[in-house]
Amino acid sequence: MSHSEEGIRYLTAADVTGLVSRIDVPAVIRQTLLAYAKGAAGLSPEAALRWTTGSGHAARSLILPGWADGAYGCKIINASLGNVERGLPRAAGLVVLDDPETARPVCIMEGARISALRTAATSVVAVTAVREPAAVTRLAFLGCGRQSETHLELLAPLTPALREVRLFDLDAGRAGHFAARCRDLLGTGRQIRVTSTAREAVEGAGLTVAATTTTEPYVDLDWVPPGGTFVNVSLDDATEGLLLGADHLIVDDWELVRTDDHRLLGRLAAAGRVVGPDDPAPDGSRRVDTEIPRLLAGEYTRRVTATDRVVINPFGMGVSDIGLAAAVFDLARRTGGGTLLPC
Incomplete structure (x- = not known):
């Protein structure tokens, strides 16, 4: 997943939805999990921050790092049980992908759709x-x-x-x-x-x-x-x-x-x-x-x-989020999707 762009590609929820609709998601997840079984993909222990909101609802922020076939990054997925009462989705988050050589962030994308799809595909x-x-x-x-x-x-x-x-x-x-x-x-x-x-x-x-x-x-x-x-x-x-x-x-x-x-x-x-x-x-x-x-x-x-x-x-394995996000990022780069932000 090496790159030559100067900047960080940002993919909104609409960008991710459009791009992922062109990808065979179960096939990507299957490939990622098979890579994991062979040692060609992996994950690190996740981190969790949990709290109770001012309105008394359980909330948490999870960070799931992983790598898959040369793609490295992490998913940050947050949720509050009080969101439904506010008319908001329970969970929201981001996926951050890194350059495998320089370790610099190269892509930030909306993570809720990625998270939902990788879970369902698994x-x-x-x-x-x-x-x-x-x-x-x-x-x-x-x-x-x-x-x-x-x-x-x-x-x-x-x-x-x-x-x-x-x-x-x-x-x-x-x-x-x-x-x-x-x-x-x-x-x-x-x-x-x-x-x-x-x-x-x-x-x-x-x-x-x-x-x-x-x-x-x-x-x-x-x-x-x-x-x-x-x-x-x-x-x-x-x-x-x-x-x-x-x-x-x-x-x-x-x-x-x-x-x-x-x-x-x-x-x-x-x-x-x-x-x-x-x-x-x-x-x-x-x-x-x-x-x-x-x-x-x-x-x-x-x-x-x-x-x-x-x-x-x-x-829920962070490696699956990274495998799917990498496929989305690759398609975005090839088609000019998203917005290139200056570093």
Whole structure:
């Protein structure tokens, strides 16, 4: 990703949206995760700043450094749970890319779209590795915000047999808005139903995506039907029973999970209830079955049967943000996108 420009290329949200629409995002994320599995991409420990706002809401700023195939940089992603009340997106951020030779910043781009797309694409490539999305007839979403919408954008072309989408959100207005968006993305012939409970949405769904702001786990093992896949995007929706009882438990990076003390899976790891994919599992604990990069590389050989319950827990890897941002930056440079700012 070496460059000869004098200045920093700045890409607004509109710039990023236009550029990324011309990129096969799941393919980029798959390539990045395969590079990670081979040691051709990597990440450093993330930093987190957390606080309570003056209005009493939880807020945080995360910095996720990473490198992928010669691209280096970091994502800065911030969120406040009070933003929704203000009519603002919950999360916003920036991605900064650096010159691999001089280490000087070469690009700053709006990061929320990058973050949402890399998260959804990670889910899609992981699901595709264990299931056949074309066979999914019922899809469920817990949480009806931007992240669920982004997942649907990427899933819609892959699910031609889809007959029903079930939605649940504590905010009925947000659920109704997402229902309308589902109809726009999926067209006619699919039933879009807002459910009165989360369990009603999950039961019978071949694929469930949980993208909420909860910190209290609530989705139990018996909610997920045999053969169902539960994508734990927001990380705290799945209960201990679901995490420990699923036939296959897949994470993106065990070290990120193991060192996190905010999410349930990390706390279970600290308590010795869950161990890594290469560790022996003592009595009373379970092993994480594999990591997504290793899954994509074909290293996970245990068969996923038609009746197995699968939990995918994508913690979020900064390397994926950098891989996707680098593809956007490369296209921007080739097409003259964005604004070149003087240093």
